[in-house]
Amino acid sequence: NIPQKAKDTIFVLVPTVIVLAMASILFSHQINEKSTEIKTNWLPSAIHLNHLNTLTSDFRIMELQHILSITDEQMLFYENHRNQKSGEIQNEMAQYEKLITTDVERTLYPQFQGKWNEYLTESRSVLELSKQNRNEEAKTLIRNRSQTLFDEYSNLLLALVRENRS
Numbered sequence: 001n002i003p004q005k006a007k008d009t010i011f012v013l014v015p016t017v018i019v020l021a022m023a024s025i026l027f028s029h030q031i032n033e034k035s036t037e038i039k040t041n042w043l044p045s046a047i048h049l050n051h052l053n054t055l056t057s058d059f060r061i062m063e064l065q066h067i068l069s070i071t072d073e074q075m076l077f078y079e080n081h082r083n084q085k086s087g088e089i090q091n092e093m094a095q096y097e098k099l100i101t102t103d104v105e106r107t108l109y110p111q112f113q114g115k116w117n118e119y120l121t122e123s124r125s126v127l128e129l130s131k132q133n134r135n136e137e138a139k140t141l142i143r144n145r146s147q148t149l150f151d152e153y154s155n156l157l158l159a160l161v162r163e164n165r166s
Contacts, residue, residue, distance in 0.1 A: 041099055041101060041164075042164045042165070043164075044095075044099055045096060045099045045100075045105075045160075045164040046161050046164045046165055048092050048095050048096040048099065049096060049157055049160050049161045049164065050161060051092050052089065052092040052093065052096065052157060053154060053157040053158065053161070055085055055088050055089045055092060056089060056116070056150075056153065056154070056157070057154075058085050059082060059085040059086065059089065059123075060150055062078045062079075062081045062082035062085060063078075063082060063123060063126055063127065063130075063142060063146075064142065065078045066078040066079060066082065066127060066130045067126070067130045067135050067138045067139060067142065068135075069130075075130070075131065079127070082127075089116075093113075096109075097109070102163060104160075104163045105160060105163055105164075108156055108159055108160050108163070109156075109160065111156050112153050112156040112157060112160065115149050115152045115153035115156060116153050118149050119146065119149040119150060119153060122141065122142075122145055122146040122149060123146065125141055126138050126141050126142050126146060129141065
């Protein structure tokens with residue numbers, strides 16, 4: 001009777017082990033797919049978006065420093081740094097655009113671009129006033145519509161980061 005029990009046990013164990021092995025292979029494949037997606041899309045997207053948020057803040061700092069500048073040399077220094085940041089922002093935007101995959105991203109990113117472009121229009125006005133040493137007018141402009149646009153596009157960038165972290 002022991003040989004029959006051994007056969008019965010093997011008859012149950014072998015299919016169970018086969019099913020478990022197949023399930024392990026299937027689950028490890030799914031885990032690999034998800035980790036590859038995180039590595040190649042979600043993480044790079046979050047990095048580019050966070051860097052974009054930092055760069056746009058740095059851009060704004062250069063504007064504020066320009067308004068506070070006293071000499072033409074100082075103004076030129078901050079204008080050059082502002083222009084450098086602008087190039088870096090364009091690069092980050094181009095890098096991120098290649099990674100857009102979700103409907104939420106396809107909705108939010110164009111909204112960010114629109115707010116950013118509006119902000120750039122305001123920025124040019126602020127810079128012109130600052131170059132003319134009309135600093136009070138420049139400060140008024142940068143504290144009103146410019147600040148609103150800054151807050152709006154920053155919030156859109158943060159929403160995009162959240163989308164890529166979930």
